[in-house]
Amino acid sequence: MRRAGAPLLAGLVLLAGCGGDGGGDVARIRLVVPDNNIREEGVECAGARPFRQIHRGTPYSILDADGEVVADGELPAGRAENADPSVDWESDRFPTVCVMELEVELPERPRYRLVLPESAPLEFDAALLESDAPVQLVLRG
Amino acid sequence: MTRILPLVLALALACTACAGEDEDVAGGAADLPGPVPEGVEYADPPASAPAAPDFSAELVDGTPVTASDLWADRPVVLVFTASFCDRCAEIHRDVARAVDERDGAIALLGVVGDDDEDAGEYADDLDLGHPVAVAGERVWLSYAAREPSLVALVSRGGKVVRGWPNGIEGEQLAPHLDDLIER
Numbered sequence: 001m002r003r004a005g006a007p008l009l010a011g012l013v014l015l016a017g018c019g020g021d022g023g024g025d026v027a028r029i030r031l032v033v034p035d036n037n038i039r040e041e042g043v044e045c046a047g048a049r050p051f052r053q054i055h056r057g058t059p060y061s062i063l064d065a066d067g068e069v070v071a072d073g074e075l076p077a078g079r080a081e082n083a084d085p086s087v088d089w090e091s092d093r094f095p096t097v098c099v100m101e102l103e104v105e106l107p108e109r110p111r112y113r114l115v116l117p118e119s120a121p122l123e124f125d126a127a128l129l130e131s132d133a134p135v136q137l138v139l140r141g
Numbered sequence: 142m143t144r145i146l147p148l149v150l151a152l153a154l155a156c157t158a159c160a161g162e163d164e165d166v167a168g169g170a171a172d173l174p175g176p177v178p179e180g181v182e183y184a185d186p187p188a189s190a191p192a193a194p195d196f197s198a199e200l201v202d203g204t205p206v207t208a209s210d211l212w213a214d215r216p217v218v219l220v221f222t223a224s225f226c227d228r229c230a231e232i233h234r235d236v237a238r239a240v241d242e243r244d245g246a247i248a249l250l251g252v253v254g255d256d257d258e259d260a261g262e263y264a265d266d267l268d269l270g271h272p273v274a275v276a277g278e279r280v281w282l283s284y285a286a287r288e289p290s291l292v293a294l295v296s297r298g299g300k301v302v303r304g305w306p307n308g309i310e311g312e313q314l315a316p317h318l319d320d321l322i323e324r
Contacts, residue, residue, distance in 0.1 A: 037288055039307055044228040048288035049278075052254070056225040077227065093307070 024107040028134035029114070031075070031122075033098040034141070039080040045098035046078060050141055053118045054098075060116050064109040071104045075116075101134070168264030168273030169202030174248045177215050181246045182323040186296035193295040194283035198252070198274040201264045206274055208250065212299045216321045217248045218314070219293040221286040224259035229290035230267060232308035236292060237269040239311035239318060246322050252276050252286075296321055 037048035047054030054075065061072040078098035082089075089095075106112065106129070114122040114137055122137040129135065165171040195209040211217045220236055222229040233251055240249040251273035253260040264273040284293055284301075290308040294317055295301055303317060 035287070043307060044226065046223065046226055046288055049282070052278075052288070053256075055223070056227075058225075077225075 024105055025129060027102075027104050027106045027129050029102040029104060030134045030136045031078075031100040031102060031114070032136060032138040033078065033100070034083070034138055035098060036083050036095045037080075037098070038093050039096045040093050041080055041082055041096060043080050044077050045080045045096070047098055047139075051098075051119075051139060054100075054116060054139065058117060060102075060114060062104060062106065063113045063115060063121075064107075065111045065113075070107050070109065070112070073102070073104065075100050076102070166200075166202035166261070166264070167268040168251065168261075168271070169200050170204040170272075172270055172272045173200075173204075173206070174211070174215070174245060174271075176245075178245045180324060181215075183216065183297045184321050184323050186298070186300040186302050186321070190296065190300035190302050193293070193299045193301045194280075195299065196276060196280045196283065198276040198280065201253075201261045201273050201275060206250070206272060208295075209299055211248050211250060212295050212297060214297065215246060215248050216297050216302075216318070217250055217295045218318075219250050219252055219284065219291075219295065220308075221252045221281060221284065221289050221291040221293075222263075223253060223289040224257050224263035226289045229308065230263070232290045232292065232310070234267060234269065235311035236309070236314060237267075237271055237311075239315045240271070242315070243318055243322065247318050250274055252280065254278070254281065254289075294318070294321075 033047040033051045033054050035048040035051050039045060046056065056075060056077040058075045059072065060075055061069045064070050078100040080096040081099050083095040083097050110126050112124055120140050124135050124137060193212065197205060197207045200206055218236055218240055220233045222233050237249055240247045249271040251271065253263060253273060253275055255275050255277045260275050284291060284304065291304060291306050292309050293301055293304040302321065
């Protein structure tokens with residue numbers, strides 16, 4: 001039993017090492033679609049016009065400064081969030097933005113660029129990934 | 142050869158049967174409503190109700206459909222929906238249930254965007270027994286449908302009685318349907 005311990009420990013160390021090499025940290029990104037559509041807060045949403053191309057299943061890619069694709073995938077469904085919490089809308093339905101939350105494994109690079117169809121690319125700095133808060137990216141119309 | 146003939150005939154018949162089944166695309170022509178049931182009368186919509194924007198489109202199987210043809214003889218519920226929206230599918234299914242409980246007195250037309258690549262799959266997955274049309278942005282905007290889902294209730298004769306952006310549950314829709322029916 002004592003003899004088996006060393007190889008087992010070595011194996012665990014190796015596995016832990018593999019995890020570390022697997023391609024960098026997981027970045028949490030909040031993609032905000034500022035469509036100001038009237039919704040109930042919290043409901044499933046997709047981008048309303050003029051962001052109708054942004055919805056669950058829309059392909060995205062993340063590029064580094066050299067234009068190399070470092071991650072890609074499909075957007076998840078969004079959830080409606082109050083577009084302006086400083087306003088008391090006095091209604092169950094009020095202007096909202098549609099927020100999609102991504103978790104993406106990114107290799108270490110100084111800068112990244114999120115690319116979506118028919119939208120201006122959204123650039124963000126690696127320094128933002130060091131915060132506990134997710135990186136917030138707001139689409140432009 | 143005489144022995145093989147019945148086998149060939151049986152195979153041919155089986156193939157014909159298969160082909161017949163394939164022709165009935167969910168959400169297509171076979172799901173257009175039949176005649177209005179006998180004895181059903183309809184109430185007039187509120188005088189203030191605006192005219193419903195008419196439109197022509199194709200069903201998911203390519204069959205042409207004109208909305209005013211549907212509301213010429215009975216009220217129609219329009220559900221603007223999308224294949225990428227799970228909540229819209231739930232609403233569509235729930236609205237279909239409320240419509241089915243009215244035994245053909247009300248029609249239901251699903252409307253998906255013309256850029257929705259999975260529209261056919263959506264109609265097939267739901268298989269509600271009601272038609273699903275594929276319509277462009279002009280039609281969506283004419284009903285102020287900026288995002289799926291939007292449900293609109295159109296009276297017989299083509300007046301928008303009410304619209305529900307973000308959809309409505311069948312149970313809540315039911316009394317609005319009954320308001321339009323006088324049996």
